[in-house]
Amino acid sequence: MPTSSDAPPPELLNNDPNGFAWGVWHDRTPKLVQQIRNAHPYGPDQRQALDDLLEEISAGLMTPLPPDVHDHELWTDWGADYFGKPWLDAPFLGSEAYFYRRLLKAVDYFTPGPWQGVDPFDHLKTAELRDPTLEVDLSTLNDLQQLHPEEAGQAKLLASLWGNRADLGFRIGKTAASAEPQTENLVADDSELVWDLLSPTAEVTVVVDNAGRELLADLVFIDHLLQHDLAAAITLHLKPCPYYVSDATTNDFVACLRRLAETPGTASEISRRLWNAVGDGDLRLYTHSFYSAPWSYHHLPTDLVAELKNSSLTIMKGDLNYRRLVGDRAWPPVSNFADLTSYFPGAVAAFRTLKSDVAVGITPAMLITLEQMAPSWRTDGSYGLIQART
Ligand SMILES: O=P(O)(O)OC[C@H]1O[C@](O)(CO)[C@@H](O)[C@@H]1O
Incomplete structure (x- = not known):
């Protein structure tokens, strides 16, 4: 700060x-x-x-x-x-x-x-899970099996990020098959640091954002971490009530597991593994009234700080969580992400597509390019970032 x-x-x-x-x-x-x-x-x-x-x-x-x-x-x-x-x-x-x-x-x-x-938003969330194109997208998960786990992991991390844009969803089959992670349009990429923070003993928190396609992508990524010993346990932080239209509540989590189970092959296996992980306590569900409160995370209540402090890494999904994390202010885009988030308990990462004015952690060279080539880069949702600090 x-x-x-x-x-x-x-x-x-x-x-x-x-x-x-x-x-x-x-x-x-x-x-x-x-x-x-x-x-x-x-x-x-x-x-x-x-x-x-x-x-x-x-x-x-x-x-x-x-x-x-x-x-x-x-x-x-x-x-x-x-x-x-x-x-x-x-x-x-x-x-x-x-x-x-x-x-x-x-x-x-x-x-x-x-x-x-x-x-009041259930009809919109349900329509997304019932979209016929989702079946094709979920089937592409079978292709990921052919990849080396590290490549598959990176493809799933990127799918979780772009899931925040919600229009790409699981269209990672091609990416996976050609082993070309979808890195274009990333304005910052600390994914190596994210992988460094994961280990067989890591306690990971994922503060999720939208239900539907984004949460499906998050769950696929989370399953990967548990299956490949990249986390000992994961806690999903959900919204306590319907919020910002599509933000995920416990009902939406259950709906996503059920939707994954409907697609034969890898998707239904992921559903079964995660269902069991919840039963075994390896995947924990958590919520707090602060997640629908009007303040930035600089005002975290003490019980939520205590919860987050135990985490080896907290992953913040989406645009609103990013604004709450760095502060919804007119920061110069070249401001340092690690400095602005130094107050936050423990290591933190943000996976976000850019859908509002706030942006930090952009290099001066990248900023010049963006301003020249894509004047609406901050808000049109076509750019993404992965930022992290230990
Ligand atoms: O679902 P996300 O990624 O948090 O995006 C929500 C964003 O949409 C908006 O609600 C715009 O209406 C922003 O306020 C917010 O940052």
Whole structure:
């Protein structure tokens, strides 16, 4: 981190017309509310609550949650600086988390009654697992068997990374057969360091991101680590509730294991091995309310720090985890990843495709190339990175 005399750059806010957040609030989020409303037979109360939320985020002032919700204190604490003020003036990171909490409130996700526990994003997650092209992609896993374990491992690591883009999924058959790992479009690649941190005694944590194709790719990678003695045990950190549309909860983990089991061959073998690994305690599931909280990981609560401290390596998946890890700030892209993450308990790695303004750990030469050749490199999802520090 910068020294105290060297203040960090400002947090990213919603109100910069040239910033990535602007499009999220003016386009993506309103469409999402409308889509959730159309996709469910909600009654008048939920419909009205969704309409109110849409109006509030579009032009209104941020209002607090009612006092009777279980997490009122948490959100009052965060919102003290923002409630009663325009959504557009709030920080991007915290306000988007609050939007998802408000969405769950609008659809009565936590309210005792018929809609309690009904995931408003389930139809989208299920559609991805039912996509007919997934069968072909999962079948390509059989081809990986022909590869040397090290090559197969690198192909699976890269599939886990690009799974965050969710459009490539398991299209690693060709890559695997030609033994050409998919390294183009990587703006940073510390994968060697990641492999160095893995060993038969390693306790690995994977803070997962999206359900569906991304989680399937993560599970294939995790199975590889367990099968090849590259980890003694692995803990999956899942979301405690539906979040950011497709973030993975325990239900989504179970759905992925079941989907893998439906494809004969390697995919179903992976499903069986992981199912058994959960039973044997080699693959642990874990969640914490902090994973849907509005703060960066600089504010980790003590029990989560204690959990992460035992880990030989924590792998952070995806864009949002990256923003929370380095801080959602206007960092110069050449800032040092190891310095910015030195506060984090234990060794940490990030596998992320770039889908928002934040980027660090880019070499000056790479930065010049990117700015000249691909002006939207930070946000269009076509670039990826693997960054790590011991
Ligand atoms: O699933 P990921 O990789 O965390 O990406 C989520 C990203 O999408 C956004 O929600 C954009 O809407 C970003 O705020 C966030 O960083």
